[in-house]
């Protein structure tokens with residue numbers, strides 16, 4: 781699993797003078813996995829960082845529903861910083877990627893679609909253990 785598998789997905793956008801609309805359908809139509817869970821981060825204080833972990837098997841799509849923030853992805857060899865600031869762009873993150881979220885604007889909301897239910901066993905919370913596993917798989 782490499783950082784090159786992680787990409788910005790352009791979601792459908794219905795523009796309308798009354799306000800725009802974006803939708804995301806499961807079944808592999810708009811995201812490359814089945815959506816089993818949705819969670820969101822909000823009321824993030826200035827200067828806070830979230831993430832700081834990797835997932836063994838989880839696929840995710842990260843969307844800035846409001847405001848903006850940065851996502852730094854790291855596959856153990858290469859790092860890339862993405863700035864998310866539109867609710868019609870989603871950042872697809874494949875398994876075995878360490879992620880950190882920072883630079884949250886005030887009032888921002890980060891929504892995450894995930895391919896599985898919450899499972900602490902799926903996390904790497906220790907960067908060195910993540911690195912060993914990620915490099916071992918390459």
Ligand code: TYD
Pocket residue numbers: 817819821829830831832833898
């Ligand atoms: P964590 O994934 O570490 O947050 P982040 O990566 O956004 O900084 O989760 C923080 C806490 O919330 C942790 O105790 C686990 C819990 N949690 C759930 O119970 N269910 C969930 O779906 C998520 C994402 C987290």
